[in-house]
Amino acid sequence: MTEKKIAVCPGSYDPITNGHLDVISRAAELFDEVVIAVVNNSVRKSRTLFSIEERLMFIQDATADLGLTNVRAEPFNTLVVDFARTVGAQTIVKGLRAISDFEYEFEMNQLNRRQAPEIESFYLMASPQYSFLSSSGVKELATFGGNIDGLVPDPVKARLVEELTRG
Numbered sequence: 001m002t003e004k005k006i007a008v009c010p011g012s013y014d015p016i017t018n019g020h021l022d023v024i025s026r027a028a029e030l031f032d033e034v035v036i037a038v039v040n041n042s043v044r045k046s047r048t049l050f051s052i053e054e055r056l057m058f059i060q061d062a063t064a065d066l067g068l069t070n071v072r073a074e075p076f077n078t079l080v081v082d083f084a085r086t087v088g089a090q091t092i093v094k095g096l097r098a099i100s101d102f103e104y105e106f107e108m109n110q111l112n113r114r115q116a117p118e119i120e121s122f123y124l125m126a127s128p129q130y131s132f133l134s135s136s137g138v139k140e141l142a143t144f145g146g147n148i149d150g151l152v153p154d155p156v157k158a159r160l161v162e163e164l165t166r167g
Contacts (some may be wrong), residue, residue: 005030007091007122010037010080015056015156017138019130021096023061026124028068034072034085036063037080038101040159044156049139049163082114092119097126097133 007026024145027034036059040052048055052075076083084092092112094105101105109121126133138151142160152160 003090004032004088006033006035006087006089007031007089007093008035008080008084008087008089009093010039010076010083012039012048012135013059014050014135015055015152016058016062016136016162017130017133017135017152017156018150019095019097019126019133020135021066021153022127022130023124024063024071024091025068026068027093027122028071030072031091031093034068034071034093035089036071037076037083038073040075050159054159058153058156058159061155065153079112079115081112081119084119085116090119091122093122093124095126096123097131109150131148 007027007030009027011020013020016110023148024034025038032095038052038059056073056075056144063071063073074087096102096105105121105123108126112119117153134149136149139160140146141148141151142164145165148160151157
């Protein structure tokens with residue numbers, strides 16, 4: 001019997017975008033199970049717009065709408081390699097959009113390998129239609145009334161408009 005191939009896709013997902021969903025969907029085709037690891041409080045980024053509960057709900061709804069039955073979302077607040085070990089994952093999957101993503105992920109890969117050499121990093125290039133897409137960019141567009149159709153799932157769009165057009 002072969003070992004189940006489990007991967008984690010870490011991020012803040014504040015909020016999840018269609019670019020994230022593209023990477024998650026493609027990872028779900030390659031691995032037996034994909035755990036979307038949602039960082040509770042990121043050290044690298046400022047306070048999140050949405051609570052951990054709401055981000056998890058957005059992800060669960062969006063992945064269910066896509067029919068992804070081998071995907072689940074869980075919060076974490078440890079090193080990603082420690083979380084990967086906890087869920088039995090052998091691989092960390094990340095999406096890459098541009099050179100700046102590569103530089104950051106290259107550094108993180110070296111640090112992660114130092115902590116957990118048994119856990120491999122796996123990178124998926126962004127699909128062309130999402131190569132520019134980021135959660136922060138979507139939030140900025142929404143803040144100033146820009147068109148975010150097709151960039152995030154519809155329930156996320158509704159909450160962004162509601163949250164960012166107040167006051």
